[in-house]
Amino acid sequence: MFGLGTQELMIILVIVIILFGATRLPQIGRGIGEAIRNFKKATSEKDEIDVTPKKEDESKK
Structure with missing residues (x-):
């Protein structure tokens, strides 16, 4: 795990406890x-894009 041993993790934990309480x-x-x-x-959701063309309203013509 990133080359961190038990001693390094304990030191990081002590520093975090001191900083944040x-x-x-x-x-x-x-x-x-x-x-x-x-x-x-968010990374597992598929991005769905609606590619169906929109039909124009015939009353506008």
């Missing part, structure tokens, strides 16, 4: 999870 970590995790879900949903 332990009370905000669940909110941050929830936000990141939501962003990942939305990204996956």
